[in-house]
Amino acid sequence: MTSTLGRVVNFPVRDTASRAGSAVSRAAADLNASVSRLTDEQAGVVDDWGRDPALVRAMIRAARLRWDVTVGGDQRLPRRKGALIVVNARTLALAPIYSAFALSEAVDRPVRFVGRPDTAPIGALARRIGGLLDHPDEVAGALAAGELVIMGAAHNERLRRVGRVDHSLVGAALAAGVKVFPAATSSNPIGRAARFEIGSPSRSPRRRRGPLTELELSDQVGRDIELLLAEMGNLRTGTPLDWLPLTGLGGA
Amino acid sequence: MTGKRVFVSGVGGELGTTIAGLLEAESWVGELSGIDADPPRHRLHRTVFHRIHPDEHDRIVDTVASFNPHVLVHVGVWEPDARAAPHVAATLTDQAATSILGAAAECSALEHVVVRSGIEIYGRLRGALTRPSESAPIAPTSDWGRTVAAIEHTAAKVGERVGVTVGAVRLAPVLGPHVPSPLGRLLRQPGVPFSALADPPFAVIEDNDAARAIVSAARVGLGEPVNVVASGAITALQAARRGRRVPIPLIGPEWRVARALSFLLGAPIPDHVSEALHRGRLADNGRMLELLGFTPQHSTVDVIDRLYHWPSIIHQPARRQVA
Numbered sequence: 001m002t003s004t005l006g007r008v009v010n011f012p013v014r015d016t017a018s019r020a021g022s023a024v025s026r027a028a029a030d031l032n033a034s035v036s037r038l039t040d041e042q043a044g045v046v047d048d049w050g051r052d053p054a055l056v057r058a059m060i061r062a063a064r065l066r067w068d069v070t071v072g073g074d075q076r077l078p079r080r081k082g083a084l085i086v087v088n089a090r091t092l093a094l095a096p097i098y099s100a101f102a103l104s105e106a107v108d109r110p111v112r113f114v115g116r117p118d119t120a121p122i123g124a125l126a127r128r129i130g131g132l133l134d135h136p137d138e139v140a141g142a143l144a145a146g147e148l149v150i151m152g153a154a155h156n157e158r159l160r161r162v163g164r165v166d167h168s169l170v171g172a173a174l175a176a177g178v179k180v181f182p183a184a185t186s187s188n189p190i191g192r193a194a195r196f197e198i199g200s201p202s203r204s205p206r207r208r209r210g211p212l213t214e215l216e217l218s219d220q221v222g223r224d225i226e227l228l229l230a231e232m233g234n235l236r237t238g239t240p241l242d243w244l245p246l247t248g249l250g251g252a
Numbered sequence: 253m254t255g256k257r258v259f260v261s262g263v264g265g266e267l268g269t270t271i272a273g274l275l276e277a278e279s280w281v282g283e284l285s286g287i288d289a290d291p292p293r294h295r296l297h298r299t300v301f302h303r304i305h306p307d308e309h310d311r312i313v314d315t316v317a318s319f320n321p322h323v324l325v326h327v328g329v330w331e332p333d334a335r336a337a338p339h340v341a342a343t344l345t346d347q348a349a350t351s352i353l354g355a356a357a358e359c360s361a362l363e364h365v366v367v368r369s370g371i372e373i374y375g376r377l378r379g380a381l382t383r384p385s386e387s388a389p390i391a392p393t394s395d396w397g398r399t400v401a402a403i404e405h406t407a408a409k410v411g412e413r414v415g416v417t418v419g420a421v422r423l424a425p426v427l428g429p430h431v432p433s434p435l436g437r438l439l440r441q442p443g444v445p446f447s448a449l450a451d452p453p454f455a456v457i458e459d460n461d462a463a464r465a466i467v468s469a470a471r472v473g474l475g476e477p478v479n480v481v482a483s484g485a486i487t488a489l490q491a492a493r494r495g496r497r498v499p500i501p502l503i504g505p506e507w508r509v510a511r512a513l514s515f516l517l518g519a520p521i522p523d524h525v526s527e528a529l530h531r532g533r534l535a536d537n538g539r540m541l542e543l544l545g546f547t548p549q550h551s552t553v554d555v556i557d558r559l560y561h562w563p564s565i566i567h568q569p570a571r572r573q574v575a
Binding site: 042044045046047048049050118119120121123124127132133135137138141142144145 | 379380381382383384385387388447449450451452453455484485487490493532534536538553
């Protein structure tokens, strides 16, 4: 009985101490997060796709200065298999890139993003940080090799709307036999707060035998992302304080 | 499947000799014969060697036709600037491919052909896939890429005409202690040039792994192309650092000077090596295990590390000058 009470009743002093302790350990874990992964990925070489783990770690540390990304729904992703994650994106927001960095940290796996150019030096740098060409065969190859790949939908100027999702890349996921996950991103042009929320895998509304599958699945992914964006909350919900750009909402 | 007659072209090269050595240990192999312009690099116990130059068309046809092989393993190819200058290498490779594959087509017992190819066959045009799989389009952008594409094309035509299966083993750049490789020579130079703007990744394969892959292809009767590439990748800068060489960053026009200097120092940079240093050279090896039942023993990084541990040439003066 005593032991049960001991587990339920939290003493104020102990509570404060444990909170402080957990905050310190969280901060230490944040600081050491990239260090602990150094043991997993070999420094001084690149992986099969030309991604440089050391550079990615450095870029993740640099990206933390710009974005403070909260990742949700990553438990839905397969542990070992590949998956295509489609995010809403807007011009210059770099949503696929910060999402890839944040997800990479959350799941402790390399995460690629689609859309690197093939010209040096930008293309070479993008390849080093996990960029893939915007080509179905390239994406299919990565997915078949068990990689997590993030692609951005086209930008739609209307808030909470998602532009066209490239059906050829979704077709690549179907060809590779992996699931397609919708994900909503929200970032702020001024503030650091950003969100990356992964939903349940999208399913084609109808069973098709031909290429209509990928078309319909692409449309469904777009709708699922819009739903996730709506669940994230609208710009003008909450108190007027929430409307300020510093809150992290808006700018999806 | 026992007692098969296997003919190896290019048995005098390091790769060919290793392949013949491995084939001698295979239970399904009966008689073994080989042909090359140079004698084998190691002692072969069962292999009957014929020293014939690639331009001796009639002798090649007679030799192959009289052996009447069940399986032809064609590794008689010359990589540019490995053992011959690019134009000579292209000529020798073309002569050998035409004569040997043509002769094999006349053999009634022929069941299967395996040819050595390379991942240079995919080319590195702008927008080309980072890791092309076997189904990627063939668009070679270097002399060596065009050469291996021509070999595959010739072999496929022969296979189609006489109704035998043809497998192409598309090897990453082959490195080994005794393998003449322009990439290996360049990386072992005291100073290694690299593209400062791109420094793209490339993958390689160790010579023993390459030989095992080709023997596996002959054993299983591979009937399609397969990429044979060691896992992992490395860039020229990373390789130079691992080998404690001086990395020399180059941006553009000075590459011409670097190529000329490297040529004078004995490590010419052919266009396919230059392309690998500027645009990278990777390939998807996902089907290797499925098609060949084979996994390379050494990763790309291991091969590069071993490259720097191979001893240099030690010049031993003659004990007694006789001339």
